[in-house]
Structures are given as C-alpha cells and as structure tokens.
Amino acid sequence: MMTPNKIDPRGPRFGATITSVLTLIVIYFALEESTYSVAVWIVAVMTTFFAIGATLGTAKHPYGLIFKTLVRPLLPAPKQLEDSRPPKFAQLIGFVISSFGLLFGILGPDFQLGLIVTTSATFFAAFLNAGFNYCVGCQIWLALARSGLIKA
Amino acid sequence: MPLDQRFLALAGLVLLATFIGLVFMSKSGRARRIKNGERVNLSAISATKNGNPVTKLGEKLTLLQFSSDFCSSCKQTSVLLASIEKTQKELLHIDLDITERLDLARTYNILRTPTTLVLDSKGIVFSRIVGAPKQATIEAEIERLVNDDSK
Numbered sequence: 001m002m003t004p005n006k007i008d009p010r011g012p013r014f015g016a017t018i019t020s021v022l023t024l025i026v027i028y029f030a031l032e033e034s035t036y037s038v039a040v041w042i043v044a045v046m047t048t049f050f051a052i053g054a055t056l057g058t059a060k061h062p063y064g065l066i067f068k069t070l071v072r073p074l075l076p077a078p079k080q081l082e083d084s085r086p087p088k089f090a091q092l093i094g095f096v097i098s099s100f101g102l103l104f105g106i107l108g109p110d111f112q113l114g115l116i117v118t119t120s121a122t123f124f125a126a127f128l129n130a131g132f133n134y135c136v137g138c139q140i141w142l143a144l145a146r147s148g149l150i151k152a
Numbered sequence: 153m154p155l156d157q158r159f160l161a162l163a164g165l166v167l168l169a170t171f172i173g174l175v176f177m178s179k180s181g182r183a184r185r186i187k188n189g190e191r192v193n194l195s196a197i198s199a200t201k202n203g204n205p206v207t208k209l210g211e212k213l214t215l216l217q218f219s220s221d222f223c224s225s226c227k228q229t230s231v232l233l234a235s236i237e238k239t240q241k242e243l244l245h246i247d248l249d250i251t252e253r254l255d256l257a258r259t260y261n262i263l264r265t266p267t268t269l270v271l272d273s274k275g276i277v278f279s280r281i282v283g284a285p286k287q288a289t290i291e292a293e294i295e296r297l298v299n300d301d302s303k
Contacts (some may be wrong), residue, residue: 009224021282024162031153031161031206080231122278132173133224134180137263142250146257 006081007059012090014071015063016129019094022046023123030105030115043119047098053091057084061091068141090129090137097121102119175269183270192216192269197256197268199246210244213278213297214271215290216256221251223265225284233268236290243294272297 022042024140029039059068097118104114125136153161173264192214199206199216202238219226225251230247237245250265260269268281278297281289 023290024165027165028158028162031158044156080228083221083227086224089222121163124172127166127169128173128176131170134173134175134176135224138222138224142220142257142263142265145251150218 002152005059005084006056007057007084008067008072008088009079009080009082010075010078011064011072012058012087012135013130013133014067015061016126018063019046019126020123020130023119023126026119027116027123028046030112030119035108036105036109036112039115039119040102043098043102043105043115046122047095047102050091050095050098055089058087058091059084077100086135086138086141087102089141090125090135093137093140094122094125179282181281181289182283182286183279183281183285183289185279185296186277192260192271192275192277194275197248197253199248201246206244208247209271209273209275212241212242212273213240213244213294214275215243215245216253216267216269216271217245217247218250218256218260218262218267218269219247220249220265226266229266229268229284232285233289233290236287270297272300 017043023046026039026042026046029042047063053064053119058064101115101122103116104118107114128134128136158287181303190267194206197216215237217226217229217233219230226247233245233247247301248256250262260267264282266284268285270279270281271277278300279293281293
C-alpha cells in the first residue's frame, strides 16, 4: 500500500464551503424554469470537480489549488496534517450523488425534484463538513464496508 | 416560483442543516455509560501496541479506540488518548484499526470512527464514546470509573 499523503485539513473544509454555496445557488436556479439550465450547468461543473477530487485527491481539486495558492499563505501553519484518503473518498461520494443530479438535470425540468433532492444531499454533506467539521462521506465508508458493499 | 419563496426554501435548508449539525455536535465525543457491559476479549481482537500483541489490560482502566483509514479525527483522538496514558500509570490505550477488521466493527457495533470503549480493570465495557472526545471527558470517565470501582 502507498504511504498516505498528508494534507492540511482546512483545505477540504474550504472546498466544502464553496460547495455549500454553489449547491444553494443550484437549488435557487432549479426552482425557476427560466433559470433551470443554469442550475444544470453548475451541477455539470461540480460533478467534474468531484471527479477530479475523487481520482487525484482534494489537493489537485480546483478548490484545493485555490486554497493552496490564495488562502493557505494567509493562514498560520496547520496544527496537524490529515490523511488525504478520507476526503478523497468523500469526493467520490459527492461525485456519485451529483452524477445522479446531473442525469436528472439533463432529463429536463420534469425531473426537477430529483435534481433538487440530490443537490440538497450534497449541500447537507458539504455544510456539515464546512461548518461542523463532520465528514459524512468518511462515515459512509464504514457503513458501506460493514455491509460488504465495498471492499476495505 | 416567486423570489421570496425561493429564498424561504433556501433559508429552511440552511436552518435544517444547522440543526442537524448542532445535534451531531452535542452527541459527538460524549461518554455514554453502559450498564451490564460485555467483556472484551483481548486475544479475540488481536490488538497490538508498538508492534507487540497486547496481552494485559490496563491495571485500572483501558481505553479501547476503534479507528479506520477513512477517518478524519482518529489521529487527533489517538494523540490525545496516548498523552493521557502517559500521565496515568494504571491506564492503557489501545488504538485498533478496523479497516481490515470489519468483523470487529460488527461485534462491537461500531458505526462511526473514532469510537472509544472505556473498559474497567476486568475488561468490561464501562462507557462508550462516539466521535472525538475532549480531554475533560476522558478525565471525567476515569474519575467515574475509579469511584465506581471503590464502591
């Protein structure tokens, strides 16, 4: 097994803050038919970003790069570093959920409820991560692994 | 949908998420006393410490921590419990990685990591802490267990 990379734990939380705001904007636009396509486009971008985070890790994620270049220099050094795998796994969960959202979005406004429900789920996860430092995706891993759905 | 209703919907969402977050925060890291707890069998969990198998419990108390790879606050908890262990002679801290031992997660019903079981001198579960505990919580548990033992 590869030795896990260490990352600044504030990086993923910074990204989650942006995701929380973006998901709220998506829901706002998705509630109105004239702006529905804007919502779908934002979901498409978010899904792409989640895909990057899930494959390359949160440090290579666009928000991760923004954090590294613009935000981290302004902050004091982190008290401790964190394993990069939990947030990476959480990105995968985000990717799966927002992929469903994107599918609903592409299928048109008839599937508005689907788009709003999936985006709300992403919002809850991102908001809990940003505001309460609670990583829903990381907890889901244990539930999935225990039920045998994924291999540890 | 009218503008104000959309804002109302968003505000509702944020409020609900905040509520969930606050409930989570109030529950996380709290010790819950277990009445008639089961006895933890050291050889069954095949715990190791610094590479060596653990054969003896802490003289007064054992902190059995369940961690996993996909856990953001396990390391921080491990550091805290290890530092408490250093100051308490009769206390043993075991950090158990359940990433490869999901059978243990089932046996001890671990739904979140870190979960810490406070064991008494006989290895019986005294209390259960789900989430990252604060130092004061652990200290209070030590006191509670020691007082309970002397009764």
